[in-house]
Amino acid sequence: MGDIRRRGAVALGITSLVAPLALAAGTAPAHAASCTTKAGPHQKKVEKFLGRPADGKQSGADCKAIRAFQTKHGITPAIGYAGPVTWGVMDLMQKQKAVGKNPNKAGRCPVNKGRIACVNLTLQISWIQDGKKLKYGPVPVRTGRDGYETRTGSKKIYWRTIDHVSTIYDVPMPYSQFFDGGQAFHSAAVSMWNPPGSRGCVNMTKADAKKYWSLLKNGDDVYVYGRKPGT
Template sequence: MLWSPGDDGRDVRELQARLRQIAWIFHGPTGTYDDLTAEAVRGFQAKRGLPETGVTDTVTWQRLLAMTREPGRWELYLMGGQPADPPDPRCMTGRVMCISKSSRTLRWMIDGRTVSTMPVRFGSEYTPTREGVFRVYWKSRHHVSTLYDSPMPYAMFFSGGQAVHYSSDFAARGYAGASHGCVNVRDEDAIARLYEQVRDGDKVVVHW
């Protein structure tokens, strides 16, 4: 046995972060092995034909490691305040950037499975981010906005001039600022991975 209900610490936080990557948990990581964590572990075990104990043993942990990636600092420590909503029904088929305005999160989903989740911010009330279903129509790795003369690295355009892109301002100031309508990502490593995976034509769903 590695971890069980009542345990806490960084290892439990990593367990929760990895469970969250594959959509068995939608809260935290909190670092505490609570009832929701035990329930998620039981579900993960059941899906893979393992004994449904809710306790993380070596076999369960090895299976989880094989299906997930090393969580970064954001996933381990800074997502706890903003749990991702359950995915919008329009996100459950195909390749989708599923973007929730209510939880301020972007889920990258393929065929209903969450591949990664990251915090995002949106446009101000004067330049709001459009809601609806769109398609990625252009990717620009080193983009600079001609309208605002500001860098938009890893830009993935989905509606007019609105794109998902990395924002150094978001990384520095957090939610104290806002975009001009784009979907800002503050974790550069996360969006670099996302940019590599997303293709032209992939769906973008922006919803409450």
């Protein structure tokens, strides 16, 4: 995030680029970088998620598949032990997939405002609606970690900058669309399932951030609700 210049004024925000997930802390055994032979607390579920034989026993192939998943999503230590954080990411992915194309089924995001960008912190998803019509999404997002939570409630996009760079964290924030005191939609060069989360912003893939950029404008509504796991 950084200094936000709007009509000559400068405001400092608190966002980041560092999803989905600050889950209950669960660390793997203190092994070296070699593959662990220890089964995790959700071993059968993890095996099933990865398309492995769900016998609840850690095999060399299980470890290799788990470690590849951890490496892809920045889950550390990536030693093939599926602890609570690893399973939490997998479980969240399954819940996001189950939403399908009806992300506002519970009616939590107000759709009587015309064009609106909705953010469900609990499921770490976002989408754009126009009245009852789903315009884009839902897509996975990476919101604020514990202590840097993305603030909930009704907001509006008030400033857009396509090549923003954080002057606080010195990181690029492409396709930034600010909606609440420095918190913004923007693309991030990490997995959307990379724990523990951002420092307040709603991180997106580059493709999704570009689409949001093309669909939204200053003055459009944003509604954030729910609670990110682990916050």
